[in-house]
């Protein structure tokens with residue numbers, strides 16, 4: 001049975017890889033392609049098909065996907081980040097499920113799946129991965145695995161303002177709406193990238209999730225110098241754009257936050273942990 005199945009797959013592949021110019025079967029070839037990715041020169045092993053008659057080249061959808069993965073692997077190797085393959089191997093050596101590794105690091109299982117599948121982890125997440133794979137628990141459920149930064153809060157809010165086209169950072173408004181945009185940005189970044197954007201801690205207050213001790217922070221946020229913050233990564237900007245698009249009006253982000261179970265179930269004033277980020281329902 002097994003041999004027959006193999007034969008069938010082979011036949012299907014062969015018929016699919018006919019030259020589009022009508023020269024019949026194309027030949028599979030392995031080679032190395034030089035490419036530049038994020039400023040680093042890489043040699044990528046590739047497998048594609050070429051026609052021995054006219055020289056036209058083609059790759060299957062599978063090959064295109066594996067090419068992207070190969071670039072990610074080669075890049076991570078070159079800049080000394082754990083590759084997806086290395087993460088999988090180390091995790092299996094420890095007999096850990098993706099979920100168990102996620103728990104050790106205080107990240108969502110989606111992050112582990114992405115890093116193993118080809119998404120490139122940040123330097124700090126690479127560090128956390130290495131600690132977790134060395135048997136240590138790491139991560140901070142109050143700050144979402146990032147040091148608290150006032151300038152970054154301002155940077156994120158400014159980014160929201162530029163996407164939304166309006167001011168959300170106002171004096172004396174208690175950040176009623178700004179805090180909810182910020183909360184979603186931090187929580188979604190934790191869920192999808194493994195770390196929050198600002199390191200802020202949030203409390204469940206009657207009018208929704210709010211920066212812990214926000215009264216003491218408002219002036220410092222308004223006066224912070226956002227140019228001293230670590231610039232936003234493109235993944236972070238995309239998350240902010242997504243949230244802003246979903247909640248184009250203040251009332252929308254307010255109502256959405258009030259529908260979140262992770263806020264509702266906390267006692268008044270209790271910290272909403274980042275480990276709840278996987279349970280968000282509105283973004």
Ligand SMILES: [Zn+2]
Nearest residue numbers: 019023051054
């Ligand atoms: Zn041809």
